Amino acid sequence: MTSVLDLAPVIPVVVIKDAEDAVPLARALVAGGLPAIEVTLRTPAAPEAIRAIAAEVPDAVVGAGTVISPAQVETAVSAGARFLVSPGWTEALLDAMRGSGVPFLPGVSTVSEVVALLERGVTEMKFFPAEAAGGKPYLTSIAGPLPQARFCPTGGISRESAPGYLSLPNVACVGGTWMLPADAIAAKDWSRVESLAAEAASLATPAA
Template structure:
């Protein structure tokens, strides 16, 4: 199964209000060197956006974020999501994500959650909310006792802090929104998004 944390050093975390923006936004991110795109299921347009990107931007690897229920898993998979990301996990959510056959990153913020996932044969996970949950120092301290766990920290990660995360041996990628400034999205300034994506891709 595809490794989500090895797709790209930076995964843009996208909130799409208007599904018509999905394709040009995805094309800008891909052109900038960020092919793995997490579309969060926080808006009514999200599934339509995933469907459009999957159909029209084949060079993108589109995934679904904010997956918090079995219904989310089913809907995202049917829309064409190629990976799933959750902010946290429960046994039933983990079962649904595993049954989907789609690669997934369950969210963790404590050592016990990490150990519980490793027990269940899940070595790759999202660390969320990264900055609020202890940031680089926390993940660094986990690498000693739990070197087999690999993380995608998301939540408060910036262009300035991303390199510190990516330098850790247990971090495969980071998720962030800094390459998607609200003003650029509202203005549909895809050139600005592409330029910021290129800057982020250079971190890898």
Template sequence: MTSPLPSSSAASVLDLAPVVPVVVVEDAADAVPLARALVAGGLPAIEVTLRTPAALDAIREISGSVPEAVVGAGTVITPEQVTACGEAGARFLVSPGWTDALLTAMRTSGLPFLPGVSTTSEVVALLERGVREMKFFPAQAAGGTAYLRSLAGPLPQARFCPTGGIGPDNAPEYLSLPNVGCVGGSWMIPADAVAARDWQRIEGLARTASLLRAAGGTCR
């Protein structure tokens, strides 16, 4: 099967960019210009969450009109959503948590996926099932950088995309950790900028976010 990720990149969602914008789309008409602004700012991996009725249409529009974007689906919690997201053109899947049924559906889809974890036992259970890349959620509430730093010693094979409570002030600290590939956040997509369709402002915020890996220092 051909990888849904760009052939010029590493074969992991975690390595596409230091920040994955977590996007809530209320109006599918905003999806394409928003995605173009994020890509122009250096953030090609875009997670569209399934929190609104417009989400699947937004994924479909971005997939069809912004080929340079790697559009994924977030807040995926059922096998049926896995199927619908794949049909809409999603190129990766993100869930806030996981069950065996959801994990099986995501694996069967052939798409890269990041199942959500917040405890050591969940991480070990996924490693036991051959999954090494995960979403750490809700990152700040679940222990933040101190928790992830503690996991790096006994479980160095696990890599994470922390999401939840992350912004420009604390993202560099997360990105400095050896077991963090990228972070998820929405600070570069302020609601007032989307409402005003100020895509230039969003592009500028995305460009600043794209430089955070350097600020983090040691992140691969």
């Protein structure tokens, strides 16, 4: 895998409370056309969920999100994470992610953070929290001076707003949760998740 940004137009951002849901949920997302799955490290079940998906859903590219410490980098990679996503970055966290051997998307929300990463040879980043940090207008405004930076905006993005982000030259994909409604997860309605994933996977850049 050369870049997680190029696997699909949308990366589902998954919060798993029950590790038993991990495999059927991942299978539904993959069947819908979303192979890159970001399991956030926000729950105790997350490492076990990553391990289960890595072992039992071979077509999934499972990653870990909300990575905020070197220890979590080690935990995630040991569990089988094939990419890492952070909401922000520090020198220590960046060093740990770089040393992990897997692709990573450090989080940024300011031009200075982007420039600092570019200085360090990092060109692929998560823009977070996308809507709160300026959204599509912000990314449009920095595309000119910083054309080498590629982003996965995440945070507050919906099915309706995603195509607008995907139309930008510096956006490769978006992260979102709209294909994972809480009531469908609670009901274990994996067919609904698959259907919503298929809709997300079909998102194309709007005509100019």
